[in-house]
Amino acid sequence: MKMSGEEIIPASREAVWKALNDPDILKQAIPGCEAITKHSDTELEAKVMVKVGPVKASFTGNVNLTDLNPPASYRISGEGKGIAGLANGGADVRLEEVEGGTKLSYDVDAQVGGKLAMLGSRLIDSTARSLATQFFDKFAKIVGGVPDEEEAKEA
Numbered sequence: 001m002k003m004s005g006e007e008i009i010p011a012s013r014e015a016v017w018k019a020l021n022d023p024d025i026l027k028q029a030i031p032g033c034e035a036i037t038k039h040s041d042t043e044l045e046a047k048v049m050v051k052v053g054p055v056k057a058s059f060t061g062n063v064n065l066t067d068l069n070p071p072a073s074y075r076i077s078g079e080g081k082g083i084a085g086l087a088n089g090g091a092d093v094r095l096e097e098v099e100g101g102t103k104l105s106y107d108v109d110a111q112v113g114g115k116l117a118m119l120g121s122r123l124i125d126s127t128a129r130s131l132a133t134q135f136f137d138k139f140a141k142i143v144g145g146v147p148d149e150e151e152a153k154e155a
Contacts, residue, residue: 001089001108001109001110001111001112001121001124001125001128002107002108002109003106003107003108003110003125003128003129003132004105004106004107004108005105005106005132005136006103006104006105006106007103007104007136007140008098008100008101008102008103008104008140009101009102009103009104009136009139009140009143009144010100010101010140010143010144010145011101011102011143011144011145012097012101012102013071013072013095013096013097013102014071015102015143016071016095016101016102016104016143017070017071017095018071019139019142019143020093021041021065023036023037023038023044024036025139025142025143026044026046028138028142029135029138029139029142030046030048030135031048031050031131031134031135031138032048032049032050032051032131033046033047033048034047034048034049034058035047041065042064042065042066042068043062043063043064043065044062044063044065045060045061045062045063046059046060046061046063046078046080047059047060048061048080050127050131051127052084052116052119052123052124052127053119053123053127055084055115055116055119056084057082057083057084057085057115057116058082058083058084059080059081059082059086059087060080060081060082061078061079061080061081061087062078062079063076063077063078064076064077064078067092071095072094072095072096073092073093073094073095074092074093075090075091075092075093076090076091076093077089077090077091078090083115084114084115084116085112085113085114085115085116085117086112086113086114086116087110087111087112087113087116088110088111089108089109089110089111090108090109090110091106091107091108091109092106092107093105093106094106101144104136108128110128112124
């Protein structure tokens with residue numbers, strides 16, 4: 001599976017970079033994330049529960065950051081395993097200052113195996129795009145200081 005995109009985050013490039021490397025912010029923004037443990041500045045471990053079509057799967061995985069060029073770019077790669085299968089891959093992430101904040105560009109290349117692979121690439125691709133949209137919406141709200149709709153209702 002390959003996926004590319006760009007998102008405008010309403011914050012400075014330094015703030016976006018810092019947030020991309022903050023386990024607490026990532027845990028809030030990653031859909032289904034149950035835990036993130038930071039082992040070093042370049043190694044993280046995560047536990048994520050995702051639903052792909054009829055299959056609800058829990059993955060535990062390791063994530064490594066390489067080719068670090070703060071606050072402009074890095075490569076994130078990882079591998080996750082669970083009862084429903086495995087996933088591995090990586091993404092090149094680039095940050096660029098633009099009017100209104102920071103443009104975050106990404107190019108993802110990932111593979112899935114096991115039971116998940118039997119669901120078909122179309123379902124897996126659409127789920128991945130949906131999860132990416134959810135992540136960036138939540139990430140932009142957290143980093144840009146925009147309250148959630150639920151938080152706005154409570155205020």
